[in-house]
Amino acid sequence: MAPHGSHGSSGSADDSPSARTSVDVHAARVDAALEPLRTRALESVELAHALGRVTFDDVRSPIDLPPFRNSQMDGYAVRAADVASAPVSLPVVAEVAAAAGAPAPLRPGTAVKIMTGAPVPEGADTIVPVEDTLAANDYVSISRGREAGEYIREPGSDLRAGQAIVPWRTRLASRHLAALAAAGITDVDVIDRVRIAVISTGSELVAPGEPLGPGQIPDSNGVALAAAAEAAGADVVLHARTHDDPPQLAALLDEAVALGAELILTSGGISMGDHEVVRELLEPLGAVVDVLAMQPGGPQALASWPGLEGTAAVLVVCFPGNPVSSQLSFELFVAPALREIAGLPEAGRETRVLDSAVRSITGRRQFLRGRRTDGGGVTTVAGPSSHLVAALAASDVLIVIPEDVTELAAGDSVETWEL
Amino acid sequence: MAPHGSHGSSGSADDSPSARTSVDVHAARVDAALEPLRTRALESVELAHALGRVTFDDVRSPIDLPPFRNSQMDGYAVRAADVASAPVSLPVVAEVAAAAGAPAPLRPGTAVKIMTGAPVPEGADTIVPVEDTLAANDYVSISRGREAGEYIREPGSDLRAGQAIVPWRTRLASRHLAALAAAGITDVDVIDRVRIAVISTGSELVAPGEPLGPGQIPDSNGVALAAAAEAAGADVVLHARTHDDPPQLAALLDEAVALGAELILTSGGISMGDHEVVRELLEPLGAVVDVLAMQPGGPQALASWPGLEGTAAVLVVCFPGNPVSSQLSFELFVAPALREIAGLPEAGRETRVLDSAVRSITGRRQFLRGRRTDGGGVTTVAGPSSHLVAALAASDVLIVIPEDVTELAAGDSVETWEL
Numbered sequence: 001m002a003p004h005g006s007h008g009s010s011g012s013a014d015d016s017p018s019a020r021t022s023v024d025v026h027a028a029r030v031d032a033a034l035e036p037l038r039t040r041a042l043e044s045v046e047l048a049h050a051l052g053r054v055t056f057d058d059v060r061s062p063i064d065l066p067p068f069r070n071s072q073m074d075g076y077a078v079r080a081a082d083v084a085s086a087p088v089s090l091p092v093v094a095e096v097a098a099a100a101g102a103p104a105p106l107r108p109g110t111a112v113k114i115m116t117g118a119p120v121p122e123g124a125d126t127i128v129p130v131e132d133t134l135a136a137n138d139y140v141s142i143s144r145g146r147e148a149g150e151y152i153r154e155p156g157s158d159l160r161a162g163q164a165i166v167p168w169r170t171r172l173a174s175r176h177l178a179a180l181a182a183a184g185i186t187d188v189d190v191i192d193r194v195r196i197a198v199i200s201t202g203s204e205l206v207a208p209g210e211p212l213g214p215g216q217i218p219d220s221n222g223v224a225l226a227a228a229a230e231a232a233g234a235d236v237v238l239h240a241r242t243h244d245d246p247p248q249l250a251a252l253l254d255e256a257v258a259l260g261a262e263l264i265l266t267s268g269g270i271s272m273g274d275h276e277v278v279r280e281l282l283e284p285l286g287a288v289v290d291v292l293a294m295q296p297g298g299p300q301a302l303a304s305w306p307g308l309e310g311t312a313a314v315l316v317v318c319f320p321g322n323p324v325s326s327q328l329s330f331e332l333f334v335a336p337a338l339r340e341i342a343g344l345p346e347a348g349r350e351t352r353v354l355d356s357a358v359r360s361i362t363g364r365r366q367f368l369r370g371r372r373t374d375g376g377g378v379t380t381v382a383g384p385s386s387h388l389v390a391a392l393a394a395s396d397v398l399i400v401i402p403e404d405v406t407e408l409a410a411g412d413s414v415e416t417w418e419l
Numbered sequence: 420m421a422p423h424g425s426h427g428s429s430g431s432a433d434d435s436p437s438a439r440t441s442v443d444v445h446a447a448r449v450d451a452a453l454e455p456l457r458t459r460a461l462e463s464v465e466l467a468h469a470l471g472r473v474t475f476d477d478v479r480s481p482i483d484l485p486p487f488r489n490s491q492m493d494g495y496a497v498r499a500a501d502v503a504s505a506p507v508s509l510p511v512v513a514e515v516a517a518a519a520g521a522p523a524p525l526r527p528g529t530a531v532k533i534m535t536g537a538p539v540p541e542g543a544d545t546i547v548p549v550e551d552t553l554a555a556n557d558y559v560s561i562s563r564g565r566e567a568g569e570y571i572r573e574p575g576s577d578l579r580a581g582q583a584i585v586p587w588r589t590r591l592a593s594r595h596l597a598a599l600a601a602a603g604i605t606d607v608d609v610i611d612r613v614r615i616a617v618i619s620t621g622s623e624l625v626a627p628g629e630p631l632g633p634g635q636i637p638d639s640n641g642v643a644l645a646a647a648a649e650a651a652g653a654d655v656v657l658h659a660r661t662h663d664d665p666p667q668l669a670a671l672l673d674e675a676v677a678l679g680a681e682l683i684l685t686s687g688g689i690s691m692g693d694h695e696v697v698r699e700l701l702e703p704l705g706a707v708v709d710v711l712a713m714q715p716g717g718p719q720a721l722a723s724w725p726g727l728e729g730t731a732a733v734l735v736v737c738f739p740g741n742p743v744s745s746q747l748s749f750e751l752f753v754a755p756a757l758r759e760i761a762g763l764p765e766a767g768r769e770t771r772v773l774d775s776a777v778r779s780i781t782g783r784r785q786f787l788r789g790r791r792t793d794g795g796g797v798t799t800v801a802g803p804s805s806h807l808v809a810a811l812a813a814s815d816v817l818i819v820i821p822e823d824v825t826e827l828a829a830g831d832s833v834e835t836w837e838l
Contacts, residue, residue, distance in 0.1 A: 047627065048658070051646045065809050067631060072804065074692040097663075097694055099623035102633035115692040117623055117740070117806075119634045130691060158801070159809035166812060174650055175838060178643030178742055179812035182636070186628035204518035204536055208466065209605035212486060214521035215538045217601070224597030227470045231593055239467075244516075272549055273493040273534040275516055321536070323597055382577070385491065387536075390484050390578035393585060393598035419594060 020293035022403075023332070023365050026300055029288070030333040033302055033315050037262055038341055040191035047181055050172050052233075053190035054343040058164040061183040064156035065165075069120045071096075072151040076111040076133060076140050077124035080148040089141045096121065111140050120152055127151035159183075171343030193235035194263060194338060197256030198225045200241040201249060201268040201277050202321055207241070220389060221267040221326045225319075228327065229265070232335050233342020237261050244269065246281040253281075253305045257314050264305065264314055265330065268321025271299040278303075278318050287318070293403055295364045296386030297325040300333070322386035328367055328398070331417075348418035352378040352397075356410050360401040369395035370416060378416055395419060439712035441822075442751070442784050445719055448707070449752040452721055452734050456681055457760060459610035466600055469591050471652075472609035473762040477583040480602040483575035484584075488539045490515075491570040495530040495552060495559050496543035499567040508560045515540065530559050539571055546570035578602075590762030612654035613682060613757060616675030617644045619660040620668060620687040620696045621740055626660070639808060640686040640745045644738075647746065648684070651754050652761020656680050663688065665700040672724045676733050683724065683733055684749065687740025690718040697722075697737050706737070712822055714783040715805030716744040719752070741805035747786055747817065750836075767837035771797040771816075775829050779820040788814035789835060797835055814838060 042056040071077065078090060090111040096103040096118040106112055106123035114120065114127060125148040134141040159165060165179045166172070172188070180188060200222040208218040219241045226239045237259040242248040249269075256264050269278030270289055278301065279289055287303030301318035319329040331347070339346065352370075355377050360366040369381045369392050378399060382391030397416040401408065408414065461475040490496065497509060509530040515522040515537040525531055525542035533539065533546060544567040553560040578584060584602055585595045591607070599607060624638040625631065638660045645658045656678040661667040668688075675683050688697030689708055697720065698708055706722030720737035738748040750766070758765065771789075774796050779785040788800045788811050797818060801810035816835040820827065827833065 047642050048645070051649055061809070063631075066806060067636060068634065070634075072806065074690060095693075096634075098621060099632075099634050099662075113693075115694060116690065117621070117636070153804070153806050158807045163809075165809050173838065174643045174646035175746060175814070176812045177646045178639045178746060179809045181627040181642035182639035182742060182808045184627050184629075184631065184637045202517060202536070208600040208603050210603075212482075212603065213518075215487070215489075215515075215518050217486060217536070218603045220597045220601035223466050223600035224593045226467070227593035227596045230470055243518075271493060271535065273516075274514075274532075275534060323601060327594060327597060385572070387485060387491065387572055388577045389601045390480070390582075390584050390598045393595045395594070419592065 020298070020363065021290045023292055023294045026290060026292050027333055030302060030317055031337055033317070034263070034334070034337045036312075037194055037315075037337070040341065042189045043192040044187045044189050046187055047177050047185070050177060050188050050190060051174065053172050053188075054341075055166055055168050055170045055172065056189040056191050057168045059166045059180060059185065059188060060162055061159050061165050062161060062185070063183055064161050065158040065179075065182055066153050066155055068155050070117050070153050071114045071120055071127045072116065072153050073127050073129040074116050075114060075127045075129040075151065076142070077106060077114045077120050077127055078111045078142070078146075079106065079108060079124060080126045080146055080150075082109055083126070083128065083142050084145045086142050086144045089139045092135065092138050092140050094121075113140075125149065125152070169343060191341070193233060194341060195237045195260050196229045196234045197238035197259065197261035197264045198222050198229065198236060198240070199238070199249070199252050199256070199264060199266045200321075201244065201266060202241075203243040203245075203275070205241050220323050221319075221321065224323065224327050225265050225267065225330055228330050228335065229338065232338035233344055234263075234338050242277070244275040244277040246277055249277050249281050253316070257305060257307055261314060263334075264316040265334070266316060266318045267326040270301045270318050270320060282316065282318070287316075289318075293364050295361060295366045295384060296320075296322060297329045297332070297367070300329060320386075323389040324369075324386040324392050327392065331398075331419075350416055350418075351413050352376055352416045354399075354408055354410055354412050354414055355379045358399070358401065358408050360406050360408075362406050363403055365403050366401040368399040368401065370397045370399040371395055372397055372416070378414065439717070439782065440709045442711055442713045445709060445711050446752055448721060449736060450756055452736070453682070453753070453756045455731075456613055456734075456756070459760065461608045462611040463606045463608050465606055466596050466604070469596060469607050469609060470593065472591050472607075473760075474585055474587050474589045474591065475608040475610050476587045478585045478599060478604065478607060479581055480578050480584050481580060481604070482602055483580050484577040484598075484601055485572050485574055487574050489536050489572050490533045490539055490546045491535065491572050492546050492548040493535050494533060494546045494548040494570065495561070496525060496533045496539050496546055497530045497561070497565075498525065498527060498543060499545045499565055499569075501528055502545070502547065502561050503564045505561050505563045508558045511554065511557050511559050513540075532559075544568065544571070588762065610760070612652060613760060614656045614679050615648045615653045616657035616678065616680035616683045617641050617648065617655060617659070618657070618668070618671050618675070618683060618685045619740075620663065620685060621660075622662040622664075622694070624660050639742050640738075640740065643742065643746050644684050644686065644749055647749050647754065648757065651757035652763055653682075653757050661696070663694040663696040665696055668696050668700050672735070676724060676727055680733060682753075683735040684753070685735060685737045686745040689720045689737050689739060701735065701737070706735075708737075712783050714780060714785045714803060715739075715741060716748045716751070716786075719748060739805075742808040743788075743805040743811050746811065750817075750838075769835055769837075770832050771795055771835045773818075773827055773829055773831050773833055774798045777818070777820065777827050779825050779827075781825050782822055784822050785820040787818040787820065789816045789818040790814055791816055791835070797833065
């Protein structure tokens with residue numbers, strides 16, 4: 001029983017570390033919200049467009065591989081019994097090229113010239129490679145005996161009809177496509193891509209390339225999140241921006257739903273200012289708006305937007321508007337699930353050695369931008385501010401400083417995340 | 420001085436190891452032939468299509484980043500001198516939202532409410548975050564003094580106009596696209612993709628999915644090489660197949676040239692059989708046809724095909740027709756240069772521990788198919804035969820057995836190449 005008036009961990013003052021939600025709590029919350037996206041529908045694609053897609057189910061071969069008994073060498077198909085008393089000379093009575101159709105059976109005491117991949121005549125049970133023979137006047141001389149089965153590829157010796165060529169949830173590489181093609185398969189069932197809409201908010205935003213009025217900046221978050229979603233294997237069905245105008249945002253959310261988006265990412269409009277369009281529109285609908293114990297990227301929100309008639313509401317994951325914050329937030333909260341769904345490897349994490357001292361705020365998990373140096377080192381790139389978009393571009397890792405660490409010296413080890 | 424009659428390493432009989440060309444010699448030969456492909460032309464692409472492309476040159480920012488002096492926080496723009504004697508209370512005379520246009524200068528002794536990203540009024544030199552203030556009746560109370568410059572982002576503090584945002588030969592990730600967009604850039608000059616034609620040869624080949632007559636098999640090499648070229652960053656301009664018919668092959672080579680192919684890959688038709696279409700057509704034109712000290716993939720060739728009037732001849736790299744051989748040959752001889760041109764990482768190579776004994780032919784570098792096991796181990800997948808296309812699909816590494824090694828025991832270390 002909780003005593004009256006007890007001071008729980010959420011009872012402290014607003015700016016204390018414990019008043020902020022931990023990164024891990026929010027990450028778990030977003031991950032749980034993303035869970036339904038892991039159930040994918042199938043989509044049939046031609047092999048020529050299947051590179052990098054993920055199999056929906058085991059793909060089974062309709063035929064044996066190889067499909068028929070064939071020669072592994074250019075040479076002569078003979079009966080092992082006929083060459084047991086080698087050296088021998090056998091009459092060459094026919095030739096089987098690849099694709100020559102079904103060859104006639106081999107008569108005892110004769111040889112048939114055969115090319116690599118060509119069907120082995122019935123009755124032949126070994127292939128003598130051409131380099132081990134001498135041919136003259138329609139006869140072939142064979143200098144030593146051979147074992148039955150030598151250089152013959154039996155049907156199904158690679159894979160039997162009905163066996164899986166590629167297991168389910170395999171990200172298709174060229175070698176998988178080769179095996180599918182060898183089995184005569186032209187189309188493969190893959191999981192559909194997660195359909196994502198990206199909406200940037202902010203009255204100061206203009207499309208990149210448009211002339212900048214006073215106080216205006218190009219929208220870079222939309223470009224970044226759309227590209228990051230694509231790199232994580234998703235399909236970006238909408239990429240748009242809105243002023244700090246709730247009806248305009250609502251119209252874009254409706255458009256995203258109409259385009260089939262399963263996940264909507266917004267940037268901006270969720271902090272403590274007076275024009276927070278995402279909060280204004282989505283908080284009355286039950287959005288969870290939160291300030292996390294992290295830097296950059298403190299403000300975060302999770303919401304849903306009504307689906308079309310008869311469909312479920314669509315998940316909206318809301319990032320802060322500062323460019324570094326929004327990119328980092330995507331990497332932290334959304335990218336891992338998308339990568340897993342798309343069969344992509346996790347982002348690399350490794351311990352490296354700081355080449356200079358760093359400071360961090362107590363109670364915040366800080367993500368500094370860094371660049372790897374030779375010999376397992378890492379150097380910080382510019383400062384911690386969340387507007388340093390060029391510095392982020394110049395970085396190749398994030399340096400993670402845990403919540404309880406406020407100072408690190410040159411030579412200390414840190415965890416780094418590959419960008 | 421070499422004595423008369425000495426037995427050099429190249430003086431042995433045909434089937435001896437030294438009669439075969441070493442893998443490294445052929446690799447160097449192909450790499451030298453690929454050298455001209457490293458000189459790329461530029462292609463301008465929209466940011467939305469630039470993910471994964473490689474910058475042609477340094478991309479410089481036309482503007483300062485950030486482009487104007489702006490606030491890092493929601494709060495109040497003041498003069499540090501006016502809050503030096505804090506606690507103080509200042510009249511709030513205006514508000515600057517993001518995108519509100521150029522704000523009026525700050526009169527001494529007043530405060531202006533300001534949103535994150537909004538332009539800082541002339542005269543203001545510090546921002547007091549909203550959480551450090553109390554506002555009432557058009558006045559704001561500020562409890563402590565602030566340093567000049569605090570929470571103000573100066574123009575150019577991230578990057579100055581004229582500086583490089585992204586250096587040349589950078590493979591563009593989302594963070595680079597974000598920085599380019601932030602600078603108002605809409606299109607970026609990237610290097611063009613290497614244009615590749617893939618031609619499978621063999622009278623036994625039919626398109627995957629077509630009914631198989633006796634002795635026929637689906638063409639899997641074309642699918643595999645086209646996908647592998649795509650995965651290595653190239654653009655496949657032609658993917659075709661031909662019977663063992665030199666005029667038909669010649670017509671396809673002409674078509675490849677007409678489509679702008681800079682590199683043509685063929686499979687099949689270069690070994691010792693009687694219907695070697697690639698040799699028949701290209702050897703009279705000076706093709707280097709060779710047998711390498713490797714397994715699988717011994718036969719290899721390098722040729723060129725006349726270009727169109729006024730253009731250079733086009734390089735033709737010829738692989739053997741067995742599916743495992745052709746895929747391995749691409750990986751070995753062509754993929755490294757293509758990946759480097761496309762800014763992709765090299766295929767991973769690591770030492771692993773064999774979980775069972777293997778044998779290899781003396782004088783051949785053998786590439787066995789393997790699968791990684793936990794704890795740094797590797798297990799072989801099926802046998803060494805070059806027709807085991809499903810076994811290759813089931814593998815995730817190649818196990819490399821050097822030329823001079825004929826036996827390895829379980830527990831021995833081997834080099835593995837990630838597939």
